[in-house]
Amino acid sequence: MNDMNGAIGGDPSSVSGHYPELGRFEGLTAAIRATAAEHGISLGDEPRPTVVDWTPQVAAFESPGRRMKVNVLLEERGFVIWLGSGRGLLSSASGTTADIVETARVIAAWKKGATLKELSDSFPFMTYSRLSQGYEDGNPEAVMWHLLLENQEFTQYRDLLAALHAEPRLAEMFPFFSMWTLRLARDAYREQAGELLIQQQADGSYLLWSSKAEEDKREFRRLDDLVAAAVALRTVL
Structure with missing residues (x-):
């Protein structure tokens, strides 16, 4: 699993130059949803938050048995993606991309049930361990x-x-x-x-x-x- 050091949450003003979407859509979750809608990417029927998002640089999504989290890097543009699945959510993949559209596509694929291999084949920046594959294979x-x-x-x-x-x-x-x-x-x-x-x-x-x-x-x-x-x-x- 990739190292997530350098991924942050907090005041969006410190990284606004790298992530204009955060200010435009008032947070990463809304930015990913808006990007998905603009490009015809379905993220399912997960309800939108009804309260103010106090972590505008972190996005989280869920579907049955699967979890998705996205952070942003501080020093450069990069969306750090972590995916978990299975019993205890122990099977996982992670990766970083500068493209928010690709970020939305990864989330959509995982929510729809993509396997680790399918995910990595479609998005080479997403990697996973042999143990993660073992959990997926049972x-x-x-x-x-x-x-x-x-x-x-x-x-x-x-x-x-x-x-x-x-x-x-x-x-x-x-x-x-x-x-x-x-x-x-x-x-x-x-x-x-x-x-x-x-x-x-x-x-x-x-x-x-x-x-x-x-x-x-x-x-x-x-x-x-x-x-x-x-x-x-x-x-x-």
Whole structure:
């Protein structure tokens, strides 16, 4: 996902030279809607706001299961677009364009159900990650395992990751690192609580515990024993 640093909201006078539309239409949301109407781009029946827009440099749109947000850059003309979809709105794409017409077309395409690939094919400035594609395809767990196993940053954990991934009951969990602790979440969409936590120690041993009993940490020297214990602990999450 593209870095959104530099995208701002606030006083439109500071960027009026780059965005005359903001003053003309009294805010980014109205500017995008007016541009869409002028070019025959349908943004659906989303109701217009009935109160004053206090964030004139930010626009937000929604449709069932999908969300769209647009900010503007400060130092140059650029509409920064973020798109979310799926359960928990975790599948996303982002990109920046100087063209407000293209911005409206991206929003329209996403609202109508475009896939990530379709979106990127039509608007090459819109990019997305392999994990976003995994969420869209319904297999974020498998994609995340592969990303971690391929990541050179986690070379020292490769044996651990490979051993856990080889066990089908653990491979169906969602793995990620937080503060150099490996976490295996029950649910990639954060709809169900429960995680297994594993720390690899400097002496080569492993600590295993669960989010339900964080004080109960068990130490293992052998990966086979760790995997067996993790499977057992997973059943009581």
